[in-house]
Amino acid sequence: MSRLVVISNRVADPRKTAAGGLAVALAEVLSNTGGLWFGWSGKIVPEGANEALHTQQAGPVKLATVDLTQADHDAYYLGYSNGVLWPVFHYRLDLADFDAGYIAGYRRVNQQFARKLLPLLRPDDILWVHDYHLIPLAAELRALGCKQRIGFFLHIPLPPPLMLAAIPGHDWLVRALFAYDLVGFQSKADLGHFAGYVETEAHAQPVEPGRWRAFGRTVQAGAFPIGIDVDEFQALTRAPEGAEMYQRMKNEYSRRKLLVGVDRLDYSKGLPHRMRAFRELLAKNPETRNSATLIQIASPSREDVSAYNDILHELESLCGSINGNFGELDWMPVRYMHRTVARARLPGLYRASRVALVTPLRDGMNLVAKEFIAAQDEADPGVLVLSRFAGAAEQMREAMLVNPYDTEGTAAGIMMALQMPLEERRNRHQALLQTLRRYDVHWWCDGFLQALDSAQAEEAGTSWL
Ligand code: GDG
16 A cells, blocks of 8 residues: 655644644544655754754654744745735735745745655655645656655635736746646635636646646646544543533533634634624624623734734734623623633533634635534534635535624624524534534545545656746
């Protein structure tokens, strides 16, 4: 059997729990198959001291990491990945900083990754590259003679063609995708944007369904919506820490309905919009005052990117004003935490909540929506209020779908969720759980790897860069 090699910006020890969607999913995949996981160590070292390769065996998985210099980190990670690709791919052209130096650093780090990874590869390895930090990695590997199968999965959305075309060098970026044997997206909408872009901007021809020809090469692309490990998450819900958290929350909120939000503090997650909708709910429905509490966990993220500081201040000011205006001596409407909560405690919190607010302005998928459904008590389940702009909305049609830009509409959706009769809650939950089970993380992983395995071998002799 071929060995699986996973490459992503950050590498996490699969024996420990992680807080990011991608890390959680990849740890899961690799602990099942074994293999090699390659990426950045998370360390920044002085110029000239970044040649070392660190390796470590973590159960069945070998971890291999490299360090970055400050200049590389600033240009590749903060600059191009999180200052250009993240905002534009989340439809925020206004937040993008198209500094010309960033792309050079992005390309440089992808070249370094390719050069350091190549000697570790075996001829029959299958490579799976993850996310926007590493789009040109296959092209760099191919330029060095790598012949192995390489797949790419984009965890974040792909924007519509004209928005993608706003990125200086966008054609280079998309051309780089054609060095992969398979490109996977989270949703049909993202796949549609890819097809739209390559057909209009690159004059690509669809050669068969899901396969395009351009730049002298063909590429297979498909939608592979990521899922969670439902059994593992439910076991976490029943485990002592999950059960204890559930009981504590149930006791504390016995007279009130609990609403919950769990997000990285990121402008794509729509947190200020969510707070405005919650304020609208309290203002328009006096019966919710003193009877509904929103716990919002906003785990710290990318604090060295300036747009993240702005969102932090906006959110803090909104939470403060809601509590100031509506709070009473024995009740605060919002409990806001700018901290990371231990993973073992999340399922209990989800299960004790009547409503989850998952209202991103744009999101590749959103795993919190799926975790919330998995953690519910089937006899008395809570309701998921879900943004139609989360990739998850394509699959989770029985959630209470809302438009987060519409404050009144979202507040009305939250109100309906709070008042939803038991039978309707059960019916919706049952349908959602069934989909969640069918399209879980194993389905995602197996589906992608099988498609990669059968993706047609490519002609040699293409010039990559
Ligand atoms: C990217 C895409 C896509 C959050 N706060 C805490 C915590 N979390 C965990 C959640 C969940 C994960 O982090 C977040 O996953 P999401 O999917 O919601 O979002 P991103 O991090 O933006 O992930 C996303 C995903 O990749 C996978 O493809 O779905 O669209 O943006 O698992 O539970 N975990 C702990 N403490 C926290 O405070 N322990």
